[in-house]
Amino acid sequence: MNLILLGPPGAGKGTQAKVISDKRGLAQLSTGDMLRAAVAAGTDVGRKAKAIMDRGQLVPDQVVIEIIEQRIAKPDCRSGFILDGFPRTLAQAAALDALLEAHGKKLDVVIEIRVDDGVLIERIAGRFTCAKCGEGYHDRFKRPAREGVCDKCGATEFVRRADDNAETVKTRLIAYYRETAPLIGYYFAKGKLETVDGMASIDEVGRQIEEVLGRHA
Numbered sequence: 001m002n003l004i005l006l007g008p009p010g011a012g013k014g015t016q017a018k019v020i021s022d023k024r025g026l027a028q029l030s031t032g033d034m035l036r037a038a039v040a041a042g043t044d045v046g047r048k049a050k051a052i053m054d055r056g057q058l059v060p061d062q063v064v065i066e067i068i069e070q071r072i073a074k075p076d077c078r079s080g081f082i083l084d085g086f087p088r089t090l091a092q093a094a095a096l097d098a099l100l101e102a103h104g105k106k107l108d109v110v111i112e113i114r115v116d117d118g119v120l121i122e123r124i125a126g127r128f129t130c131a132k133c134g135e136g137y138h139d140r141f142k143r144p145a146r147e148g149v150c151d152k153c154g155a156t157e158f159v160r161r162a163d164d165n166a167e168t169v170k171t172r173l174i175a176y177y178r179e180t181a182p183l184i185g186y187y188f189a190k191g192k193l194e195t196v197d198g199m200a201s202i203d204e205v206g207r208q209i210e211e212v213l214g215r216h217a
């Protein structure tokens with residue numbers, strides 16, 4: 001099964017992609033994670049992408065399309081994948097259509113995680129993750145059970161994304177509404193769109209997504 005999670009930054013795409021990926025054995029393809037890995041590794045792509053990402057703008061289509069093209073060809077994508085943060089423009093969506101067709105794959109469903117705009121800045125600006133295992137936390141909504149210690153792996157170092165600050169989030173939201181929100185209409189017209197309530201708890205959103213996937217299996 002191949003699916004896309006669609007929604008603004010802070011909607012919970014990454015959180016839910018991880019849950020579905022663990023539960024269903026699907027590969028989680030996050031272009032944001034791949035770009036951050038490229039930045040950390042100091043590759044050519046990473047060097048070019050860093051300043052753009054730090055400003056909260058979108059990396060050029062061709063860059064992310066190439067990343068996804070290479071990633072989708074890997075063996076772990078054979079049993080299916082979840083796209084998290086891609087496509088983000090109509091040009092990327094068209095490239096994905098062509099790519100899937102060329103690989104004899106099909107898109108099963110696009111799940112829009114719908115949230116009220118008012119909560120996004122607070123949700124994003126409070127995020128941090130364990131530096132060792134990547135478990136996600138939040139200053140207000142999900143603190144570690146023992147202050148300063150990761151619930152999952154016991155590590156004591158945490159990191160915050162450079163672009164998870166109130167100022168950059170505004171630019172990211174503008175990019176979302178200008179470039180990415182039109183994809184909701186694009187996939188609706190193709191009969192692929194399903195919507196879940198992203199204002200519900202993490203577990204409840206997960207349950208709604210499972211219900212959608214059950215209908216598309």
Ligand code: AMP
Nearest residue numbers: 031032053056057058059064085086088
């Ligand atoms: P994310 O982790 O999905 O919030 O992505 C972090 C940043 O990476 C974005 O603000 C963009 O600068 C860049 N990025 C990730 N995915 C894409 C994409 N599909 N198209 C363009 N830029 C992207």
